[in-house]
Amino acid sequence: MANEEFYQEAVQAILDSDRATAEDVAKRALAAGLSPADIMQNGFVKGISEIGELFDSGEVFLPELMMAADAMAGATEVTNAALLSAGGAAEAKGKIVIGTVQGDVHDIGKAIVIAYLKANGYEVTDLGRDVAAATFIAKAKELSADVIGMSALLTTTMEEQKKVIKVLKDEGLPFKTVVGGAPATQRWADQIGADAYAEDANDGVKKIDALLGK
Ligand code: B1M
Numbered sequence: 001m002a003n004e005e006f007y008q009e010a011v012q013a014i015l016d017s018d019r020a021t022a023e024d025v026a027k028r029a030l031a032a033g034l035s036p037a038d039i040m041q042n043g044f045v046k047g048i049s050e051i052g053e054l055f056d057s058g059e060v061f062l063p064e065l066m067m068a069a070d071a072m073a074g075a076t077e078v079t080n081a082a083l084l085s086a087g088g089a090a091e092a093k094g095k096i097v098i099g100t101v102q103g104d105v106h107d108i109g110k111a112i113v114i115a116y117l118k119a120n121g122y123e124v125t126d127l128g129r130d131v132a133a134a135t136f137i138a139k140a141k142e143l144s145a146d147v148i149g150m151s152a153l154l155t156t157t158m159e160e161q162k163k164v165i166k167v168l169k170d171e172g173l174p175f176k177t178v179v180g181g182a183p184a185t186q187r188w189a190d191q192i193g194a195d196a197y198a199e200d201a202n203d204g205v206k207k208i209d210a211l212l213g214k
Contacts, residue, residue, distance in 0.1 A: 003042075006034060010043025010075065014051060017067035019074040026078035036079035037202065040112065044075045048108070072108050080115035092123035094212045097139045098149035099127030100181075101160035106153035109181065109201075113149065116201035122208065133164045140175045147208055149198075152181040162192040169193060176211045180204060 006029040013022035022044065029039040051068040054060040060068075096117055100107050107129045117124045127139055140148050148168075152158040161179045168175060179189050180198040189197035195211055198204035208214075 001028075001032060003034060003038070006032065006039060007043040007046070010039060011047040011050065013075070014044055014047025014068050014071050017064065017071050019071040022071040022075040023078050026075045030079070030082050036083045036115075040076070040079050041200075044072055044079075048072045069108065073111075076108055076111050080111060083115045083119045086119060091121075093121040093214045094146040094208070095123045095125070095143055096147045096149055096208065097125045097127055097136065097143060097145045098151070099131035099136060100129035100151045100153070101157050101164070102130055102132045103160065104152055104154050104157035105129045106151070106181070109153070110151040113151070113180065113198070113201045113204045116205050117208070120205045120209075122205075133160060133167055136164050137167055137171075137173065137175075141173075145175055146212055147176045147178060149178045149180070149204070149208075152179070152184060155183045158183050158188065161188075161194065165192050165194055176208075178204060178207055178211070 006025060009025045010022070010029070013025050026039060029043070030036065048068060051060060051065060055065045098110060098114060100110055114124050114126055125139060125143060127135060136148050136150065139145070148164065150161045150164060152161055158181065161184070165177055168177065176195040178196045178198050179194045184197055186197045196207035198207050
């Protein structure tokens with residue numbers, strides 16, 4: 001089966017909100033030799049982005065969006081498991097605490113970022129979603145983290161990234177910060193004083209490697 005056919009099946013499984021098929025396509029694509037990143041970026045992410053556009057234009061509603069997200073979560077679990085079994089350095093390159101900011105429950109992208117970081121030798125603590133600024137900071141202190149990663153998918157909740165960074169600066173705390181999520185940009189990161197902006201999971205690993213000199 002050609003790669004293009006796997007991509008199309010992956011997009012369709014998300015459009016159909018069909019979790020079982022999404023998982024099955026992910027497994028078959030990996031067994032056929034596609035990388036987790038390839039089938040995710042060229043297939044499943046395209047599907048969920050299409051659903052997002054249909055939602056934006058009022059052609060689908062929240063229940064459909066939620067079911068499509070569930071199918072996406074199934075595919076992500078399969079590809080992330082493959083990433084994790086493939087990689088991981090013997091000794092951690094650094095400690096990362098990561099979460100989706102307060103008021104925001106989008107966590108599919110964060111799960112992918114976590115899998116990439118772990119596969120690339122980082123010790124990652126997932127704080128989950130809807131994480132308060134105080135929790136990011138308390139956990140980073142408790143674990144002596146090197147980096148705090150913050151995901152935000154809403155233009156309203158990205159302000160929370162700014163809030164965390166302000167507290168860190170006010171208190172003179174040493175943790176490096178990386179911001180990501182669809183509305184975040186390099187310009188936003190510069191504006192709020194984040195140490196780095198990551199466009200996607202791969203970029204997240206690169207930016208953290210650079211911040212920690214790895
Ligand atoms: Co929501 N949603 N949603 N949603 N949702 C968006 C974000 C939206 C753009 C859809 C749209 O209107 N077109 C829109 C936001 C508009 C805006 O703010 N400008 C929106 C809205 C409005 C909402 C609600 C308000 C809807 C409502 O209730 N009326 C609501 C908000 C709930 C809340 O959070 N309080 C809501 C709810 C939901 C669901 C729960 C149904 C579901 C999320 C399920 C889940 O995550 N468990 C959902 C989904 C699925 C989406 C879309 C369709 C897809 C998001 C996604 O998973 N993308 C989304 C539209 C879109 O983004 N195209 C949309 C795939 C994922 C792989 O990409 O998350 O960008 P992404 O992650 C990437 C990078 O951004 C980066 O790496 C990742 C991997 O490559 N990255 C990081 C992300 N975090 C990082 C952290 C890092 C580094 C890199 O730190 C180191």
